Amino acid sequence: MRRKEHIITFKGFTKKFKNNVVGPIDLAIEQGKFVALLGSSGSGKTVILDSMMGLIKKYKGTITFAGYNRKRAKSYKANASLGVYQQVDFSLETLTCYDYLKMRCNYTGLKKENQKEVLEFWMKYFDLWESRKKRIQNFSLGMKNRVNLILCFLNNPDIYILDEPGANLDSMWRNKINNLFRELKSLNKTLIVSSHNINEIIDLIDNYIVVYNGSKIFEGSKEELNIYTKYKIFLSEKFDVKEFREFLDEKGIRTFKYDEEEISIIFATKNLLQINWSFLYFIKKGIPIINVTKLSVNMESIHKALEDQISFLGDETGEVNPRRKRVKINK
Numbered sequence: 549m550r551r552k553e554h555i556i557t558f559k560g561f562t563k564k565f566k567n568n569v570v571g572p573i574d575l576a577i578e579q580g581k582f583v584a585l586l587g588s589s590g591s592g593k594t595v596i597l598d599s600m601m602g603l604i605k606k607y608k609g610t611i612t613f614a615g616y617n618r619k620r621a622k623s624y625k626a627n628a629s630l631g632v633y634q635q636v637d638f639s640l641e642t643l644t645c646y647d648y649l650k651m652r653c654n655y656t657g658l659k660k661e662n663q664k665e666v667l668e669f670w671m672k673y674f675d676l677w678e679s680r681k682k683r684i685q686n687f688s689l690g691m692k693n694r695v696n697l698i699l700c701f702l703n704n705p706d707i708y709i710l711d712e713p714g715a716n717l718d719s720m721w722r723n724k725i726n727n728l729f730r731e732l733k734s735l736n737k738t739l740i741v742s743s744h745n746i747n748e749i750i751d752l753i754d755n756y757i758v759v760y761n762g763s764k765i766f767e768g769s770k771e772e773l774n775i776y777t778k779y780k781i782f783l784s785e786k787f788d789v790k791e792f793r794e795f796l797d798e799k800g801i802r803t804f805k806y807d808e809e810e811i812s813i814i815f816a817t818k819n820l821l822q823i824n825w826s827f828l829y830f831i832k833k834g835i836p837i838i839n840v841t842k843l844s845v846n847m848e849s850i851h852k853a854l855e856d857q858i859s860f861l862g863d864e865t866g867e868v869n870p871r872r873k874r875v876k877i878n879k
C-alpha cells in the first residue's frame with residue numbers, strides 16, 4: 549500500500565492569548581486531499597490557518613508545511629507552493645486592477661515574461677478583463693472578491709488555503725469556482741477551506757476538521773463524521789405521514805419536521821441514492837412532488853452529528869474557565 553504523504557502536520561500546537569488558548573492540536577493533512585476546517589465564530593480557525601501559513605510564529609509545538617518547519621527562517625520558501633484566499637479590503641487601494649495584480653505577481657516570484665499571459669487568463673476567467681483599467685477601490689463587493697480569488701491562483705500553487713470563499717459571490721460564480729475546485733482535485737492539489745457553511749463544496753471534501761472553543765473535536769472523513777444531508781420535499785396534496793415515516797424508517801432514512809400548512813416533510817440521507825426511496829413512495833401513491841430542496845449543512849448540524857462523540861466541559865451558560873475552554877477529543 550502507498551504510504552500516506554502528509555503535506556501539513558501540527559504536533560502539540562498551542563497558541564496562548566491573554567484570555568484564551570487555541571490548542572493543543574495535532575493535525576495531519578494528506579497531499580491531494582480537500583479538507584474543510586469547520587467551527588463556529590471564535591473557535592480558532594483563523595489562528596490555525598494563520599499559523600499554517602507562517603503568519604503566526606510564536607506558539608508551542610511544531611508545524612510542518614510542504615517539507616518546511618514553520619518556525620525556521622527558510623520556511624517562507626514553502627509559500628511558493630501556497631495560494632491563499634482571504635477577504636482583503638481594497639477600499640484604500642488606488643491602483644487599477646491590472647496594476648495591482650501585476651504587483652502581486654512580482655511577490656509570487658512569477659517570471660516577468662509569463663505575467664501578462666497569466667494575468668490575462670485569470671482576469672478573463674473571473675470576468676474582470678474589461679475592468680482591468682479601473683481602480684479596485686471602486687469595484688463592487690463581488691468584483692473585489694473575484695480579485696481576491698485571482699490572488700490565490702497566480703503562482704499555480706500545490707496547496708490552497710481559502711477562508712470563506714463563497715462570501716459575496718452569487719450562485720453563478722460559486723458554481724464556476726466549484727468547477728475550478730473539481731479541476732484542482734483532479735490535479736492532486738491540496739485544499740484547506742475554512743467555513744461556517746460548507747454547502748457549496750460538500751461533495752468535494754474528503755476530510756473534516758472541526759474545532760470548538762480552541763480544541764479540535766473531530767478529524768476524519770464525512771463517513772466518520774456521520775453527517776447526513778437534509779432534504780425538504782413539497783407535495784401537492786396531503787398524505788399519510790405516519791406511513792411515510794415508517795416506510796423511510798425501514799430504509800434507514802430519518803424523517804424530521806412535517807409542515808401541514810405547506811405540505812412538506814424533511815428527511816435526511818447518508819447518500820444521494822437514498823433520496824430515490826421518497827420519490828418511489830410518492831410515485832407509487834400517485835401523489836405529485838412539487839419540489840425538493842437540499843437544506844444547508846451548518847455548524848448546528850455538525851455539532852449534532854458529533855453530539856454522541858463529544859462531551860463538552862462547561863455548558864451553554866458559559867461557566868467555563870475561559871483560559872482553558874476544553875472539550876474532550878474523541879479520536
Ligand SMILES: Nc1ncnc2c1ncn2[C@@H]1O[C@H](COP(=O)(O)OP(=O)(O)OP(=O)(O)O)[C@@H](O)[C@H]1O
Pocket residue numbers: 565566568569570587588589590591592593594595596
Ligand atoms: N490576536 C489575538 N489576541 C487575542 N486573542 C485572539 C487573537 N486572535 C485570536 N484570538 C482569540 O482566539 C480565539 C480564536 O479566534 P479565531 O479568530 O481563530 O476564530 P475563528 O474560528 O476564525 O472565528 P471567525 O469564524 O469569527 O473568524 C478567539 O477567542 C479569539 O478571541
